[in-house]
Amino acid sequence: MKLTVTTWNINSVRLRIDLVAKFIKSARPDILCLQETKCPDDKFPLKRFKRLGYEHVALNGQKGYHGVVVLSRLPFERFDVQLFCGKSDCRHISAVFGERAGFRDPITVHNFYVPAGGDLPDPDLNPKFAHKLAFLDEMRDCAVIRPQKSERAILVGDLNVAPLEHDVWSHKQMVRVVSHTPIECEKLTMARKSGDWVDSMRELTPEPAKLYTWWSYRSPDWATADRGRRLDHIWTSPMLADRVSSIVVARNYRGAARPSDHVPVTAAIEV
DNA sequence: ATGGTCGGCAACCGA
Numbered sequence: 038m039k040l041t042v043t044t045w046n047i048n049s050v051r052l053r054i055d056l057v058a059k060f061i062k063s064a065r066p067d068i069l070c071l072q073e074t075k076c077p078d079d080k081f082p083l084k085r086f087k088r089l090g091y092e093h094v095a096l097n098g099q100k101g102y103h104g105v106v107v108l109s110r111l112p113f114e115r116f117d118v119q120l121f122c123g124k125s126d127c128r129h130i131s132a133v134f135g136e137r138a139g140f141r142d143p144i145t146v147h148n149f150y151v152p153a154g155g156d157l158p159d160p161d162l163n164p165k166f167a168h169k170l171a172f173l174d175e176m177r178d179c180a181v182i183r184p185q186k187s188e189r190a191i192l193v194g195d196l197n198v199a200p201l202e203h204d205v206w207s208h209k210q211m212v213r214v215v216s217h218t219p220i221e222c223e224k225l226t227m228a229r230k231s232g233d234w235v236d237s238m239r240e241l242t243p244e245p246a247k248l249y250t251w252w253s254y255r256s257p258d259w260a261t262a263d264r265g266r267r268l269d270h271i272w273t274s275p276m277l278a279d280r281v282s283s284i285v286v287a288r289n290y291r292g293a294a295r296p297s298d299h300v301p302v303t304a305a306i307e308v
Numbered sequence: 309a310t311g312g313t314c315g316g317c318a319a320c321c322g323a
Contacts (some may be wrong), residue, residue, distance in 0.1 A: 048323085049315055073323085074314065101316050102323095153323050165322080245319090253323090254313040298314075298323085 038139070039282070040308045042146065044269055046299035049072040050106070051104045054082050061089050063139060064287070067110050070133075070148035072195045074104035081106070097130040098157055105148050105194070118249040119182065121175045122168055128152070131182075133194040136148060142189055143276075144308060148196075149194030152175055158218045169197070173224035181295035183232040189308070192234055192272040195299060198225040203244045204267035216266055234272035237281045237304060252291055253301045259291060271304045277279035282308045 041065040045098045047053050050071060061069065069091065074081070086094065091108040095116035098104035104127045107116065113132040121128060128150045135143035152172050155165030176182065184190035200222040202208040211217040229236065242248050249265025256262050273281060283305045290300045 052315070073315095102321090155322080255311080257312080295314095 038274045038308060040068070040144070040306045041303055042068045042070065042191055042193060042271070042302040042306065043301050044070045044072070044148070044195070044271060045301040046072040046150070046195040046269065046297060048073045048075070048299070049298040050076050050104075051080070051082060053295065053297060054085055056290070056295070058085065058089060059293075060287070060290065060301055061091075064089075064285075064301070064303055068132075068146060068191050069108040070146065071106050071108070072104070072148065072150040074098050074106055075101060095130050095132045097127040099125075099127045103127045103150055105150050107132045107148050108147060110132075113138065114143065116219075117181075117185075119179065121172050124168075126152075128172075140308065145184070145188070146192040147190070147194070149176075149196060149272055150214055151194065151195065151197040152174075153197050154215045154221070156215060158213060158215045158220075169215075170220065170224060173198075173221065173228050176228040177224070184276075186236075187276055189276045190274040191277065191304075191306070192232070192306075193270065193302075195268055196225060196270045197268050197292075198222060199266040199268055200225050201239065201244055201267075203247050204249070206247070206249070206264040211266075216268060226231040229272060232272075233275055235275060235278040237271050237273050237278065238267070238284050238286075238302070240278065241281065241284050248286070249288075250286055250302055254298050269299055269302050271302060273306070274302075277306055277308070281305070283308055 154169035160167035
């Protein structure tokens with residue numbers, strides 16, 4: 038079967054529930070991973086998602102900030118949450134899809150929201166940047182996240198790093214800007230390699246093609262300027278690496294009324 | 309070189 042998985046930093050799920058509903062009706066992914074829901078679990082619009090066909094929900098939300106959720110049309114076996122950097126921030130949730138979803142060999146889906154890191158790219162002067170670097174180091178070292186050899190796993194989310202030269206509109210002008218500094222790019226790559234993860238977006242669209250998933254709210258004419266960044270990612274374990282048949286970056290959602298600054302990214306995987 | 313915009317939540321903080 039073809040499994041479709043979407044990642045989308047929604048920047049308030051309650052404010053943008055109608056936009057999410059529109060996306061769902063058009064794309065109908067099997068699994069929808071959202072970040073920055075900014076919504077405590079008891080205020081999450083569960084009924085709306087259930088009516089849209091997403092009856093299986095793994096929530097990790099908090100008031101005001103962060104928050105991640107896995108919404109699924111398929112039932113999962115269990116879900117799990119990892120904490121990072123000794124904080125209670127809601128920045129990770131994973132779900133395991135197995136026999137209940139019709140899979141003899143289970144598939145684990147991780148949904149991440151990596152700290153943005155503030156403005157100043159100096160960990161000594163900017164604690165938010167230090168937190169981001171420490172978070173990436175913990176991702177690299179986290180044995181629970183790392184797929185076992187021959188395990189089927191997918192890692193998606195707003196990783197807040199555009200690691201490659203053509204993941205930003207101008208490498209030269211971005212190299213000192215948080216999200217594209219060498220230290221972050223190296224640490225994200227180390228986190229990816231430590232789990233043997235494959236960057237599936239770049240498997241299907243190799244460099245030097247430009248690939249963006251985020252455009253700043255501060256750009257009045259974002260589409261013409263097109264100064265985007267690839268902050269959102271879909272990684273797979275080696276077992277699934279050659280089974281990703283398509284990746285769609287739904288850039289048109291950036292042009293919606295009251296958009297998120299990120300757009301949905303959807304992978305289709307033959308499983 | 310600088311400031312530009314959002315959302316949450318009710319002052320600014322985080323992005």
